[in-house]
Amino acid sequence: MSDYPSxxxxxxxxxxxxxxxxxxxxxxxxxxxxxxxxxxxxVVVDNGSSELELGMLRHAVGTAAVGAAAATTLIGNSENLxxxxxxxxxxxxxxxxxxxxxxxxxxxTLVDTDxxxxxxxxxxxxxxxxxxAIGSRFRDTRGRTAExxxxxxxxxxxxxxxxxxxxxxxxxxxxxxxxxxxxxxxFIDYVDTEFCFRARAAGFRIIETLAPLMSHTVGAPxxxxxxxxxxxxxxxxxxxRYYIARNNTVLLREYGTFGRGPWLWKSIxxxxxxxxxxxxxxxxxxxxxxxxxxxxxxxxxxxMGPRRG
Numbered sequence: 001m002s003d004y005p006s007x008x009x010x011x012x013x014x015x016x017x018x019x020x021x022x023x024x025x026x027x028x029x030x031x032x033x034x035x036x037x038x039x040x041x042x043v044v045v046d047n048g049s050s051e052l053e054l055g056m057l058r059h060a061v062g063t064a065a066v067g068a069a070a071a072t073t074l075i076g077n078s079e080n081l082x083x084x085x086x087x088x089x090x091x092x093x094x095x096x097x098x099x100x101x102x103x104x105x106x107x108x109t110l111v112d113t114d115x116x117x118x119x120x121x122x123x124x125x126x127x128x129x130x131x132x133a134i135g136s137r138f139r140d141t142r143g144r145t146a147e148x149x150x151x152x153x154x155x156x157x158x159x160x161x162x163x164x165x166x167x168x169x170x171x172x173x174x175x176x177x178x179x180x181x182x183x184x185x186x187f188i189d190y191v192d193t194e195f196c197f198r199a200r201a202a203g204f205r206i207i208e209t210l211a212p213l214m215s216h217t218v219g220a221p222x223x224x225x226x227x228x229x230x231x232x233x234x235x236x237x238x239x240x241r242y243y244i245a246r247n248n249t250v251l252l253r254e255y256g257t258f259g260r261g262p263w264l265w266k267s268i269x270x271x272x273x274x275x276x277x278x279x280x281x282x283x284x285x286x287x288x289x290x291x292x293x294x295x296x297x298x299x300x301x302x303x304m305g306p307r308r309g
Contacts, residue, residue: 012116013040013070015170016099018090020083021057021107022047029060031110036068038116039103043093044072045086048079071097082187082306087166091181095173102176106167109138110215118213119170122158132175132204133196135164138216161208163196168214175204185304189240190247197255224281233281238291241278242307245271245295253299271296 017039019032024046036042044061046054057074065072075089087104094102101123103116112118119134126134169192179199182191196206219234236244249267256263271292278288298304 012038012120014100015039015103015116015120016094016097016101017042017103017105018087018094019044019105019107020047020086020090021045021049021053022080023049023053024057024107026056028107029056029063031108032060032072033064033067034113035103035105035111035115036064036070036072038111038113039068039070040099041071041094041097042068042073043075043090045075045077045090047077047081047083047086049076082184083166084182084186084188084191085184087191088181088184091171091173091176095177100173102171102173104166104169104171106216108217109167110141111168112213115168115213116170118209118211122207122209123170125158126205126207130175130204131207132172132179132199133164133206134158134170135161135206135208136168136170136213137209137211138165138168138214139212140221141215141217142221157210158207159210161206162200163193164206164208165216165218166192167216172204175199178202179204186247186250187243187304187306189243190251194247194251194255197251201255222281226280231277231281233277235282236288238284238287239307241274241288242291242295242298245274245292246299246304247295249296249299250304267296267299 017035019035019042021028021044032042032044042064044057046057049057054076061072061074073093075093077086077089091102103119105111115136119136122134123131179195179202182195186194200206219236219240221232221234224231224233248270252263252267256266274292275289278292279285282288294307
């Protein structure tokens with residue numbers, strides 16, 4: 001891998017934004033327009049939304065294309081194929097169109113007006129590095145306070161990390177071609193983490209901004225105080241709790257440095273902690289707890305892809 005050429009300086013037109021939608025809300029067109037104006041092209045990959053929602057998406061894509069004077073494409077899947085497969089469809093579209101970078105975004109993320117410019121400025125400082133992805137920190141729209149902006153000892157506005165979240169990630173398409181696609185069998189949750197782990201194992205670096213460049217929320221977080229101690233819980237649905245438990249266990253098994261016994265114990269411990277948080281603070285307790293343990297069992301049995309039963 002030592003003959004891997006350094007990335008050339010990227011410009012906005014070399015970036016294709018990839019947005020995955022699934023029953024998007026009425027404010028999605030405004031969020032789409034904000035990112036479309038910053039990149040060379042945009043592709044929206046929809047995962048089985050209704051005809052009414054698809055009509056909104058077609059109009060939004062057409063309006064964004066006019067406003068941004070750049071190609072904007074809608075790819076509609078007849079069913080929910082999962083975030084991983086939808087991302088792969090969008091990224092391969094970006095590759096086919098000759099782009100060098102893909103900006104990955106969730107449908108509910110509101111990007112800053114200078115997000116792409118700032119990501120590209122960071123990329124420009126890493127020309128000699130094997131960078132697979134540059135992730136963005138975010139302001140939580142549901143109340144969590146972002147960490148204060150700081151600089152590294154070298155005065156940089158970024159740092160190297162183990163993994164970054166999908167939304168707000170500037171993905172190197174050259175690295176994607178070498179590392180391989182997002183894992184379809186994960187379906188949703190930890191798709192980004194697994195890719196980052198695989199990229200780092202291949203000798204690439206994962207970078208994250210120190211300043212938030214977008215507004216975004218993970219789940220529907222609520223804050224609870226117990227005996228003076230504050231605890232956040234995400235309130236994910238039972239379906240999401242299944243994938244979180246299953247895919248986290250798979251990551252521990254495949255990438256953990258704990259040995260054969262300890263990784264299994266760690267996965268059990270994490271499942272118990274998640275179960276306790278659900279039992280104390282969330283609704284649909286029985287359904288979510290059952291989903292957690294089904295996910296854990298399916299991980300041990302190698303049952304991947306969409307949840308069954």
